[in-house]
Amino acid sequence: MRTLAALLLALAAHAVHADGDALSWLHRIHTAAEKLSYTGTFVYSSGDQTETSRIIHLAGRNGARERMETLDGQRREIVRNGDEVKCYLPDSMTVKVDKQTDHAVFPKLLPENLQDIGEHYEVSKGGIERIAGYECQAIVLEPKDKLRYGHRLWADTSTGMLLKSQTINEKNEVVEQFAFTQIAIGGKIDQSLLKSKFLAKSRDWQVQNSGAVATSLAASGWSIKPGLPGFKKVTEMKRTQGGSKEVGHVVYSDGLAAVSVFIEPISKKVSLPQPGLSRQGAINIYSRQLDNHLVTVVGEAPAESVMKLAESVEYRKP
Secondary structure, three states: OHHHHHHHHHHHHHHHHHHHHHHHHHHHHHHHHHHOOEEEEEEEEEOOEEEEEEEEEEOOOOOOEEEEEEOOOOOOEEEEEOOEEEEEEOOOOEEEEEEOOOOOEOOEOOOOOOHHHHHHEEEEEEEEEEEOOEEEEEEEEEEOOOOOOEEEEEEEOOOOOEEEEEEEOOOOOEEEEEEEEEEEEOOOOOHHHHOOOOOOHHHHOEEEEOOOEEOOHHHHOEEEOOOOOOOEEEEEEEEEEOOOEEEEEEEEEOOOOEEEEEEEEOOOOOOOOOOEEEEEOOEEEEEEEEOOEEEEEEEOOOHHHHHHHHHOEEEOOO
16 A cells, blocks of 8 residues: 555656646746747648748847738738837738737747646646757647637747647637747847838838827726636727727736727717627637627637626726
8 A cells, every 4th residue: 555655646746747847848938939039930820811921039138129021911011129019011001000918929928927827727748849840849738617728839949939839729629820830049130130121111101000008997987807717907008099089908818818808989980890709710709889889809719708708898987
Protein backbone atom coordinates (compact mmCIF):
# COMPACT_ATOMS: atom_id res chain seq x y z
CA MET A 1 0.00 0.00 0.00
CA ARG A 2 2.87 2.35 0.87
CA THR A 3 4.43 1.62 -2.52
CA LEU A 4 1.12 2.36 -4.28
CA ALA A 5 0.66 5.56 -2.27
CA ALA A 6 4.18 6.70 -3.13
CA LEU A 7 3.54 5.98 -6.80
CA LEU A 8 0.29 7.96 -6.78
CA LEU A 9 2.01 10.89 -5.05
CA ALA A 10 4.78 10.79 -7.62
CA LEU A 11 2.26 10.81 -10.47
CA ALA A 12 0.38 13.70 -8.88
CA ALA A 13 3.61 15.66 -8.44
CA HIS A 14 4.48 14.97 -12.08
CA ALA A 15 1.06 16.26 -13.19
CA VAL A 16 1.47 19.48 -11.17
CA HIS A 17 4.94 19.96 -12.62
CA ALA A 18 3.64 19.41 -16.14
CA ASP A 19 0.86 22.00 -15.65
CA GLY A 20 3.36 24.47 -14.23
CA ASP A 21 5.67 23.84 -17.15
CA ALA A 22 2.81 24.48 -19.58
CA LEU A 23 1.97 27.76 -17.82
CA SER A 24 5.63 28.77 -17.98
CA TRP A 25 5.39 28.38 -21.75
CA LEU A 26 2.52 30.87 -21.79
CA HIS A 27 4.77 33.33 -19.95
CA ARG A 28 7.48 32.75 -22.55
CA ILE A 29 5.02 33.40 -25.38
CA HIS A 30 3.88 36.67 -23.78
CA THR A 31 7.43 37.85 -23.13
CA ALA A 32 8.57 37.03 -26.67
CA ALA A 33 5.74 39.08 -28.19
CA GLU A 34 6.62 42.01 -25.90
CA LYS A 35 10.41 41.98 -26.18
CA LEU A 36 11.34 40.60 -29.61
CA SER A 37 11.40 42.25 -33.02
CA TYR A 38 10.47 40.20 -36.07
CA THR A 39 9.45 40.27 -39.71
CA GLY A 40 7.41 37.63 -41.46
CA THR A 41 4.42 36.45 -43.45
CA PHE A 42 1.40 34.73 -41.90
CA VAL A 43 -1.86 33.28 -43.18
CA TYR A 44 -5.26 33.73 -41.53
CA SER A 45 -7.90 31.12 -42.33
CA SER A 46 -11.50 30.67 -41.22
CA GLY A 47 -13.91 28.43 -43.08
CA ASP A 48 -13.41 29.08 -46.78
CA GLN A 49 -11.81 32.49 -46.11
CA THR A 50 -8.04 32.95 -46.20
CA GLU A 51 -5.87 36.04 -46.09
CA THR A 52 -2.10 36.44 -46.28
CA SER A 53 -0.35 39.32 -44.51
CA ARG A 54 3.18 40.60 -44.12
CA ILE A 55 4.17 42.03 -40.74
CA ILE A 56 7.15 44.08 -39.54
CA HIS A 57 7.35 44.51 -35.77
CA LEU A 58 9.95 46.56 -33.90
CA ALA A 59 10.06 46.33 -30.10
CA GLY A 60 11.45 49.38 -28.29
CA ARG A 61 11.70 51.19 -24.98
CA ASN A 62 8.92 53.59 -25.92
CA GLY A 63 6.53 50.87 -27.07
CA ALA A 64 6.19 48.78 -30.18
CA ARG A 65 6.03 50.02 -33.75
CA GLU A 66 4.48 47.82 -36.39
CA ARG A 67 3.32 47.74 -39.99
CA MET A 68 1.11 45.03 -41.43
CA GLU A 69 -0.20 44.76 -44.99
CA THR A 70 -2.45 42.29 -46.73
CA LEU A 71 -0.91 40.51 -49.71
CA ASP A 72 -4.11 39.25 -51.30
CA GLY A 73 -7.74 40.30 -51.52
CA GLN A 74 -8.71 43.86 -50.61
CA ARG A 75 -5.70 46.11 -50.03
CA ARG A 76 -5.27 47.13 -46.40
CA GLU A 77 -2.33 48.41 -44.38
CA ILE A 78 -2.24 48.89 -40.61
CA VAL A 79 0.47 50.99 -38.96
CA ARG A 80 0.81 50.97 -35.17
CA ASN A 81 2.90 53.45 -33.23
CA GLY A 82 2.51 52.93 -29.49
CA ASP A 83 -1.24 53.01 -28.87
CA GLU A 84 -2.10 54.85 -32.11
CA VAL A 85 -3.39 52.75 -34.98
CA LYS A 86 -3.84 53.95 -38.56
CA CYS A 87 -5.59 51.77 -41.13
CA TYR A 88 -4.94 52.74 -44.76
CA LEU A 89 -7.62 51.65 -47.26
CA PRO A 90 -6.32 52.69 -50.71
CA ASP A 91 -9.31 51.28 -52.63
CA SER A 92 -11.65 53.74 -50.88
CA MET A 93 -8.92 56.38 -50.34
CA THR A 94 -9.60 56.38 -46.59
CA VAL A 95 -7.44 56.49 -43.46
CA LYS A 96 -9.03 55.31 -40.22
CA VAL A 97 -7.37 56.51 -37.00
CA ASP A 98 -8.01 54.80 -33.70
CA LYS A 99 -6.54 54.04 -30.28
CA GLN A 100 -5.39 50.49 -29.62
CA THR A 101 -7.50 48.75 -26.99
CA ASP A 102 -6.47 45.75 -24.89
CA HIS A 103 -7.87 43.42 -27.53
CA ALA A 104 -5.09 40.97 -28.42
CA VAL A 105 -4.01 40.30 -32.00
CA PHE A 106 -1.77 37.59 -33.43
CA PRO A 107 0.98 36.90 -32.52
CA LYS A 108 0.51 38.95 -29.34
CA LEU A 109 -2.39 36.95 -27.92
CA LEU A 110 -1.51 36.54 -24.24
CA PRO A 111 -1.72 39.09 -21.41
CA GLU A 112 0.92 39.73 -18.77
CA ASN A 113 -1.31 38.35 -16.00
CA LEU A 114 -1.96 34.70 -16.80
CA GLN A 115 -3.70 33.78 -13.55
CA ASP A 116 -7.20 34.04 -15.03
CA ILE A 117 -6.25 31.77 -17.92
CA GLY A 118 -5.19 29.05 -15.49
CA GLU A 119 -8.51 29.41 -13.66
CA HIS A 120 -10.72 28.97 -16.71
CA TYR A 121 -8.63 26.76 -19.01
CA GLU A 122 -6.88 23.44 -18.53
CA VAL A 123 -3.38 24.15 -19.83
CA SER A 124 -1.16 21.29 -20.98
CA LYS A 125 1.81 20.63 -23.23
CA GLY A 126 1.50 18.87 -26.57
CA GLY A 127 4.25 17.58 -28.79
CA ILE A 128 7.05 19.23 -30.76
CA GLU A 129 6.12 20.23 -34.31
CA ARG A 130 7.85 22.12 -37.10
CA ILE A 131 6.29 25.46 -38.10
CA ALA A 132 7.83 27.81 -40.72
CA GLY A 133 11.16 26.03 -40.35
CA TYR A 134 11.26 26.30 -36.53
CA GLU A 135 10.89 23.56 -33.90
CA CYS A 136 7.83 24.50 -31.89
CA GLN A 137 6.29 23.40 -28.59
CA ALA A 138 2.53 22.87 -28.74
CA ILE A 139 0.38 24.15 -25.85
CA VAL A 140 -3.27 23.13 -25.46
CA LEU A 141 -5.86 25.25 -23.62
CA GLU A 142 -9.14 23.43 -22.96
CA PRO A 143 -11.99 25.55 -21.54
CA LYS A 144 -13.50 24.45 -18.24
CA ASP A 145 -16.99 25.61 -19.33
CA LYS A 146 -19.00 26.26 -22.48
CA LEU A 147 -18.57 30.04 -22.36
CA ARG A 148 -15.26 30.15 -24.24
CA TYR A 149 -13.45 28.41 -27.08
CA GLY A 150 -10.46 26.14 -26.76
CA HIS A 151 -7.06 27.05 -28.21
CA ARG A 152 -3.91 25.39 -29.48
CA LEU A 153 -0.67 27.37 -29.60
CA TRP A 154 2.73 26.57 -31.12
CA ALA A 155 5.79 28.47 -29.88
CA ASP A 156 9.39 28.44 -31.09
CA THR A 157 11.39 26.33 -28.61
CA SER A 158 14.35 28.75 -28.71
CA THR A 159 12.67 32.15 -28.35
CA GLY A 160 9.09 31.45 -27.25
CA MET A 161 7.70 33.37 -30.25
CA LEU A 162 4.17 32.29 -31.14
CA LEU A 163 4.20 30.96 -34.70
CA LYS A 164 0.77 29.34 -34.98
CA SER A 165 -2.57 29.47 -33.16
CA GLN A 166 -5.88 27.68 -33.59
CA THR A 167 -9.29 28.41 -32.11
CA ILE A 168 -11.33 25.26 -31.36
CA ASN A 169 -15.11 25.06 -30.92
CA GLU A 170 -17.14 22.69 -28.76
CA LYS A 171 -17.08 20.06 -31.55
CA ASN A 172 -13.28 20.13 -31.54
CA GLU A 173 -13.33 21.81 -34.95
CA VAL A 174 -10.81 24.48 -35.96
CA VAL A 175 -12.85 27.64 -36.56
CA GLU A 176 -9.91 30.03 -36.94
CA GLN A 177 -6.18 29.75 -37.54
CA PHE A 178 -3.16 32.04 -37.78
CA ALA A 179 0.14 30.55 -38.94
CA PHE A 180 3.46 32.02 -40.03
CA THR A 181 4.78 30.61 -43.29
CA GLN A 182 8.03 32.60 -42.98
CA ILE A 183 9.52 34.58 -40.11
CA ALA A 184 12.85 36.10 -39.05
CA ILE A 185 13.07 36.60 -35.28
CA GLY A 186 15.38 39.26 -33.86
CA GLY A 187 18.09 41.12 -35.74
CA LYS A 188 18.17 44.72 -36.89
CA ILE A 189 15.11 46.14 -38.65
CA ASP A 190 15.29 49.09 -41.02
CA GLN A 191 12.90 51.65 -39.49
CA SER A 192 11.94 52.94 -42.94
CA LEU A 193 10.06 49.66 -43.41
CA LEU A 194 7.63 50.79 -40.70
CA LYS A 195 6.39 53.78 -42.72
CA SER A 196 3.17 53.45 -44.65
CA LYS A 197 3.48 52.85 -48.39
CA PHE A 198 0.55 55.22 -48.80
CA LEU A 199 1.80 58.04 -46.54
CA ALA A 200 2.34 60.56 -49.36
CA LYS A 201 -0.79 59.64 -51.33
CA SER A 202 -3.01 59.63 -48.25
CA ARG A 203 -2.62 63.37 -47.66
CA ASP A 204 -5.57 63.89 -49.98
CA TRP A 205 -7.60 60.97 -48.62
CA GLN A 206 -10.58 61.07 -46.28
CA VAL A 207 -9.53 60.74 -42.63
CA GLN A 208 -11.93 59.08 -40.19
CA ASN A 209 -10.86 59.57 -36.57
CA SER A 210 -12.72 57.45 -34.05
CA GLY A 211 -12.27 60.15 -31.41
CA ALA A 212 -12.08 57.38 -28.81
CA VAL A 213 -12.10 58.73 -25.25
CA ALA A 214 -12.47 56.95 -21.93
CA THR A 215 -15.93 57.37 -20.39
CA SER A 216 -18.45 55.91 -17.97
CA LEU A 217 -21.59 54.67 -19.69
CA ALA A 218 -23.25 54.36 -16.27
CA ALA A 219 -23.46 58.17 -16.17
CA SER A 220 -25.70 57.96 -19.24
CA GLY A 221 -27.94 55.33 -17.66
CA TRP A 222 -26.38 52.17 -19.07
CA SER A 223 -25.46 49.13 -17.00
CA ILE A 224 -23.91 45.83 -18.05
CA LYS A 225 -23.77 42.82 -15.76
CA PRO A 226 -22.35 40.11 -18.00
CA GLY A 227 -22.48 37.15 -15.61
CA LEU A 228 -19.66 35.50 -17.55
CA PRO A 229 -17.13 33.98 -15.11
CA GLY A 230 -13.60 35.16 -15.85
CA PHE A 231 -14.59 37.94 -18.25
CA LYS A 232 -13.53 41.30 -16.85
CA LYS A 233 -14.02 44.82 -18.22
CA VAL A 234 -10.75 46.07 -19.72
CA THR A 235 -11.87 49.11 -21.74
CA GLU A 236 -14.83 51.50 -21.63
CA MET A 237 -14.99 54.38 -24.09
CA LYS A 238 -17.01 56.41 -26.54
CA ARG A 239 -16.24 56.61 -30.24
CA THR A 240 -17.44 58.94 -32.96
CA GLN A 241 -19.14 57.27 -35.91
CA GLY A 242 -20.31 58.91 -39.10
CA GLY A 243 -18.79 62.21 -38.09
CA SER A 244 -21.18 62.96 -35.22
CA LYS A 245 -22.90 59.90 -33.76
CA GLU A 246 -21.37 58.72 -30.47
CA VAL A 247 -21.09 54.99 -29.91
CA GLY A 248 -20.41 53.43 -26.53
CA HIS A 249 -17.81 50.65 -26.63
CA VAL A 250 -16.99 48.28 -23.76
CA VAL A 251 -14.51 45.41 -24.01
CA TYR A 252 -14.54 42.34 -21.76
CA SER A 253 -11.80 39.71 -21.74
CA ASP A 254 -10.93 36.51 -19.92
CA GLY A 255 -7.26 37.08 -20.72
CA LEU A 256 -7.46 35.25 -24.03
CA ALA A 257 -10.83 35.89 -25.67
CA ALA A 258 -12.28 39.40 -26.04
CA VAL A 259 -15.93 40.39 -26.42
CA SER A 260 -17.03 43.93 -27.36
CA VAL A 261 -20.32 45.65 -26.57
CA PHE A 262 -21.37 48.52 -28.86
CA ILE A 263 -24.27 50.84 -27.94
CA GLU A 264 -25.34 53.31 -30.62
CA PRO A 265 -28.40 55.51 -31.07
CA ILE A 266 -30.77 54.41 -33.81
CA SER A 267 -30.93 56.75 -36.78
CA LYS A 268 -33.99 56.81 -39.03
CA LYS A 269 -31.74 57.57 -41.99
CA VAL A 270 -29.76 54.35 -41.66
CA SER A 271 -31.17 50.87 -42.23
CA LEU A 272 -30.62 48.65 -39.20
CA PRO A 273 -29.14 45.16 -39.31
CA GLN A 274 -31.58 42.36 -38.59
CA PRO A 275 -31.68 41.76 -34.81
CA GLY A 276 -30.51 38.34 -33.70
CA LEU A 277 -27.48 36.11 -34.02
CA SER A 278 -25.01 35.81 -36.90
CA ARG A 279 -21.53 34.35 -37.26
CA GLN A 280 -18.36 35.07 -39.21
CA GLY A 281 -15.85 32.27 -38.66
CA ALA A 282 -14.94 32.24 -34.95
CA ILE A 283 -16.73 35.58 -34.40
CA ASN A 284 -20.31 35.52 -33.11
CA ILE A 285 -22.44 38.67 -33.42
CA TYR A 286 -25.70 39.35 -31.61
CA SER A 287 -27.79 42.53 -31.79
CA ARG A 288 -30.96 43.78 -30.12
CA GLN A 289 -32.83 47.06 -29.89
CA LEU A 290 -33.14 48.75 -26.51
CA ASP A 291 -34.63 52.18 -25.75
CA ASN A 292 -34.09 53.60 -29.23
CA HIS A 293 -30.54 52.21 -29.30
CA LEU A 294 -28.93 49.28 -31.06
CA VAL A 295 -26.91 47.01 -28.79
CA THR A 296 -24.42 44.83 -30.67
CA VAL A 297 -22.08 42.31 -29.08
CA VAL A 298 -19.16 40.98 -31.11
CA GLY A 299 -16.68 38.44 -29.87
CA GLU A 300 -14.47 35.45 -30.44
CA ALA A 301 -16.59 33.38 -28.10
CA PRO A 302 -19.45 30.84 -28.36
CA ALA A 303 -22.89 32.16 -29.25
CA GLU A 304 -24.12 31.51 -25.69
CA SER A 305 -21.60 33.97 -24.25
CA VAL A 306 -22.30 36.68 -26.82
CA MET A 307 -26.08 36.42 -26.36
CA LYS A 308 -25.79 36.34 -22.57
CA LEU A 309 -23.73 39.52 -22.57
CA ALA A 310 -26.11 41.31 -24.95
CA GLU A 311 -29.16 40.43 -22.86
CA SER A 312 -27.44 41.74 -19.71
CA VAL A 313 -27.35 45.32 -21.06
CA GLU A 314 -29.94 47.52 -19.35
CA TYR A 315 -30.91 51.17 -19.56
CA ARG A 316 -32.43 53.44 -16.93
CA LYS A 317 -32.94 57.10 -17.69
CA PRO A 318 -30.59 59.08 -15.40
